[in-house]
Amino acid sequence: MSIHSFYPPQRTLLGPGPSDINPRVLLAMARPTIGHLDPLFSQMMEEVKQLLQQTFKTKNALTLPISGPGSVGMECCFVNLIESGDKVIVCQNGVFGGRMKENVLRCGGTLVTIEDTWGTAIDVNKVEAALKQNPDTKIVAFVHAETSTGVQSDAQAIATLAQKQGAMTIVDAVTSLAGTAIEVDQWGLDAVYSGSQKCLSCVPGLSPVTFSERAQQTIKTRKTTIQSWFLDMNLIMGYWGAQTKRAYHHTAPINSLYALHEALVILQEEGLENSWQRHQKNHLALRAGLEKLNLQLIVKESDRLPQLNAISIPADIDEAIVRKRLLDEFQLEIGAGLGPLAGKIWRIGLMGHASNQRNVLYCLNSLEAILTNMGVILEAGQAAQAAMQFYVNK
Numbered sequence: 001m002s003i004h005s006f007y008p009p010q011r012t013l014l015g016p017g018p019s020d021i022n023p024r025v026l027l028a029m030a031r032p033t034i035g036h037l038d039p040l041f042s043q044m045m046e047e048v049k050q051l052l053q054q055t056f057k058t059k060n061a062l063t064l065p066i067s068g069p070g071s072v073g074m075e076c077c078f079v080n081l082i083e084s085g086d087k088v089i090v091c092q093n094g095v096f097g098g099r100m101k102e103n104v105l106r107c108g109g110t111l112v113t114i115e116d117t118w119g120t121a122i123d124v125n126k127v128e129a130a131l132k133q134n135p136d137t138k139i140v141a142f143v144h145a146e147t148s149t150g151v152q153s154d155a156q157a158i159a160t161l162a163q164k165q166g167a168m169t170i171v172d173a174v175t176s177l178a179g180t181a182i183e184v185d186q187w188g189l190d191a192v193y194s195g196s197q198k199c200l201s202c203v204p205g206l207s208p209v210t211f212s213e214r215a216q217q218t219i220k221t222r223k224t225t226i227q228s229w230f231l232d233m234n235l236i237m238g239y240w241g242a243q244t245k246r247a248y249h250h251t252a253p254i255n256s257l258y259a260l261h262e263a264l265v266i267l268q269e270e271g272l273e274n275s276w277q278r279h280q281k282n283h284l285a286l287r288a289g290l291e292k293l294n295l296q297l298i299v300k301e302s303d304r305l306p307q308l309n310a311i312s313i314p315a316d317i318d319e320a321i322v323r324k325r326l327l328d329e330f331q332l333e334i335g336a337g338l339g340p341l342a343g344k345i346w347r348i349g350l351m352g353h354a355s356n357q358r359n360v361l362y363c364l365n366s367l368e369a370i371l372t373n374m375g376v377i378l379e380a381g382q383a384a385q386a387a388m389q390f391y392v393n394k
């Protein structure tokens with residue numbers, strides 16, 4: 001028996017990532033592969049760096065995509081900045097803060113944890129108190145946009161507190177970048193990582209990172225070598241740095257970088273602020289429709305993430321069956337809950353290219369059809385109408 005080519009179906013991806021990819025990005029990937037040291041490839045790398053600086057809103061010279069998914073960007077920030085014995089405060093209010101703790105411990109750091117209930121934002125007062133209690137803190141690490149719960153925390157306020165005490169920040173912007181405001185320079189963030197497959201709507205497997213001047217100095221003046229050879233920024237700079245003659249470090253994921261370049265060009269064409277506004281608009285339209293389906297968002301309004309909507313499951317509904325039917329009958333993917341929220345919420349992502357009116361209406365109609373079919377009493381057509389009315393009034 002021979003194995004044949006794999007042809008995936010055309011789904012609509014409204015989960016926690018990956019998001020739908022603009023066909024322009026997929027076409028960019030199919031362009032001819034050239035060498036990773038080809039002068040034309042170097043020019044393109046410079047453009048990717050520039051476009052990423054614009055997207056992060058930073059002048060940081062050390063801004064580039066790490067070859068690996070968001071988790072690798074996370075690891076990169078921790079292994080470069082933390083030395084054995086360094087004190088790190090990690091704020092946890094969901095899955096990804098938990099991974100940050102794991103990173104600190106594996107780097108030999110001294111961990112101080114601040115916990116907030118899943119579904120709520122990081123309590124800035126707790127950060128202030130923890131800093132007061134731990135004046136020797138080197139780094140405060142937190143997730144800006146918790147994809148596991150649909151919560152946005154106040155990155156600017158947390159960074160301001162850290163700075164007052166001379167501590168640096170490591171910020172997870174995997175889901176926030178391009179979907180919601182993040183201002184690396186203005187807020188004074190030190191090490192920020194993101195991912196290609198959420199609101200950038202690019203193929204998975206790249207992790208944009210940026211390091212402030214202070215973070216770069218910290219990396220250069222470490223007492224111990226970085227335990228990860230692959231993620232040692234001093235070495236990566238030999239390949240990605242501007243002034244250097246590019247030297248082989250690892251083979252760059254060439255065609256994936258074409259894709260990222262195209263995704264960032266598309267973002268530039270739209271305008272970063274316009275992209276933030278589009279995410280907010282579609283989130284509000286979805287919310288208007290969800291109300292008519294009697295589906296509640298679990299996060300309070302001021303902390304809601306426009307690109308990830310966490311919704312409580314109606315009583316007596318088997319949430320996994322709804323997701324399966326959405327996938328099988330509507331080719332529509334939404335996410336399940338994680339950790340303590342498993343079985344309690346659905347996560348509907350409206351990220352990047354997928355954040356549009358068509359998807360909002362499609363999602364509402366699909367959910368309504370399935371819930372009605374499962375015996376929930378709903379007024380037919382009202383959800384989509386409420387969303388449409390929102391768009392008309394806009």
Ligand SMILES: *Cc1c(COP(=O)(O)O)cnc(C)c1O
Pocket residue numbers: 017069070071072074096143145146147148172174175195204205
């Ligand atoms: C998706 C995600 C990650 C991990 O990214 P991968 O590309 O899956 O490794 C990290 N943090 C947050 C907040 C995320 O949403």
